[in-house]
Amino acid sequence: MIDKTVASVEDAVAGIADGATVMIGGFGRAGQPVELIDALIAHGARDLTIVNNNAGNGDTGLAALLAAGRVRRIVCSFPRQSDSWVFDGLYRAGELELELVPQGNLAERIRAAGAGIGAFFSPTGVGTQLAEGKEHRDIDGRTYVLEYPIRADVALISAHRADRWGNLVYRETARNFGPIMATAATTTIVQVDEVVELGALDPEMVVTPGLFVDRVVAVGERAWLRDGVFVGGVDIEGRPLAEEAAR
Numbered sequence: 001m002i003d004k005t006v007a008s009v010e011d012a013v014a015g016i017a018d019g020a021t022v023m024i025g026g027f028g029r030a031g032q033p034v035e036l037i038d039a040l041i042a043h044g045a046r047d048l049t050i051v052n053n054n055a056g057n058g059d060t061g062l063a064a065l066l067a068a069g070r071v072r073r074i075v076c077s078f079p080r081q082s083d084s085w086v087f088d089g090l091y092r093a094g095e096l097e098l099e100l101v102p103q104g105n106l107a108e109r110i111r112a113a114g115a116g117i118g119a120f121f122s123p124t125g126v127g128t129q130l131a132e133g134k135e136h137r138d139i140d141g142r143t144y145v146l147e148y149p150i151r152a153d154v155a156l157i158s159a160h161r162a163d164r165w166g167n168l169v170y171r172e173t174a175r176n177f178g179p180i181m182a183t184a185a186t187t188t189i190v191q192v193d194e195v196v197e198l199g200a201l202d203p204e205m206v207v208t209p210g211l212f213v214d215r216v217v218a219v220g221e222r223a224w225l226r227d228g229v230f231v232g233g234v235d236i237e238g239r240p241l242a243e244e245a246a247r
Contacts, residue, residue, distance in 0.1 A: 004166040005195055005216045009039035012189050012217040016040060016154055021049040023110070023150075023181040024062060025157035028054055031174035033158040033191045034061045035219045040156070041065055047072045051110070051150055053103065053177060055079035055087035066090055075150065077103035100130065105147055107180060113149035114183025114212075122147050155185035159208070162192045163199075166213030167206045175207060182212040189215045 006012050013036060016022065022040075026032030041064060048071050055076050056063030063086040065071060079087055079098060090096040101109065102124045112120055121144035125131045135146040157178040160171035168190060170178060182188045195218045 002210075003164045004210065004213060005162075005164050005218070007217075009035050009191065009217050009219065010042065012036060012191070012215050013039045013043045013156075016043060016045045018045055019047045019049075020045060020153040021051065021151070023051040023152040023155040023157075023177075023185055025155070025176065025178040025181050026052060026054070026062070027173065027176040029057055029061065031158050031170070031176050031178060032061050033156045036156045036158075036189060036191050036217075037061050037065050041068050041070065044070075046070050049073040049075065051075045051106075051152060051181075053077055053106065054081075055084055055098075057081070058083045059086065063087070066096065069095075071096060073097040073099065075099040075101060075106070077101050077106045102130065106150070107177065109147055109150040110177065110184045111180045112147075113151040114180055117149060119146055119148050121145065150184065152181070152185040153187065155181040155188045157181055157188065157190050159190050159192045161201065162190060162195050162213070162216045162218075163197065163201055163210070164195060164216070165198065166190070166208075166210030166216055167201055168192070168208040168210075168213065169201055169205050170207055179208050182208045187214045188212055189217075191217050191219045193220060194218050 050071050053076060055074055056066050067086045091098060105122055105124050121137055123144050126143045126145050131145045137144050159168040161169045190213055
């Protein structure tokens, strides 16, 4: 009988090794697998390379992983905003390496890894420091730069519901990088609000088939949500946020 569910977040992250490359889903806090990140901190793996759209918000989730000194290198597209003080301090102190990748290239490099694509040419970044040292090619009168896939040992992602086979349904924009990261990692670990019975998920609503999922853990209502409303953090102008969030 196929059953990819595990009893706890601690069981879910067991075996993540020092030096691993870990993809973490989320666009800011939307879709960030906070409970899995907390379990990874407690697990103790060090010298990690993290792939994420951002570089942490406030003092929780990915920011807490950085603050714990577990990350050697981060690959992301948007490392700094008004509440990214943990990343900012570590980077300025020379304690954290950064590979800055334009958001479209980041998504496509992850997708390419899952699709088995060896490399691809993109116009994004041409003429900037991000393209220095990379192969360039003119195609139909336009210059492109060669980009390579990003693969990971582990992906930590958040979905809304799953069944025991690992089929996943997401909630609105919390989907973001989850589906492509699930295909680009050797081991994909997913936290969900609930695990439902086989057949309860509409097949037309399944975004990530269980083929790409290795472990599923139910965490219930997210700790950083209160009555379905996102609590904590600040906006780009530094104002406190309290707005409805996609989970």
